[in-house]
Amino acid sequence: MKTLGKWLGSLILFAGALVFLWNGLIDAGQTSARQDTERITNAIRKAAVECYSVEGKYPKNLAYLQDEYGLVLNEDAYFITYRLDAENMMPDIYVYRKGDAHE
Template sequence: MRRFIVRRQRSPFKSFLLSLGIFLFVLLLFLWGISSISGISSREEEDTLRQALVESAVHCYALNGYYPESLEDLTKDYGILYDSQRFVVDYRPQGENLMPEITVIRKEE
């Protein structure tokens, strides 16, 4: 029988600290996951923009027999929209029948 055994009561302060510690750990883990997903999403957005620009330039060449002369022509004629605050696009035409160099760089925030 355990009638005469005295159980030590847990201090409410220790329980609070343990709960707070677990909560902060879970919160930090959540924030780390969100920032990781945000970085992956931004890289995928950069790749998608680059792919859209290349495909549009190739499409223009297939239809017209020449590549667009400038980035403005490419974006205007093919309806490509991008956030110029987040990305720098370098479009360097090589000639009418040579694929232009298209570079997309994400700006650091």
């Protein structure tokens, strides 16, 4: 009976460790996805500010930043919204990973 108890205790401990590890991996994946969208947003913002400092106005669209300032975006994996209200105001930039329903 002691052997069964030790075996069962070890099994429960192992299952608990697996659950803990699995939750850590899921959290790390979500953190990485969040950091990716922040990096893309920051890259777009940096290119827009560079354009503003050189030309005196923010670019009208992302295509201009891609063509003139070498901005490279993965539009297959992300929804990217760039909205310019006025040439002298920082544009609104939103980046979402495609397939993420929770963001």
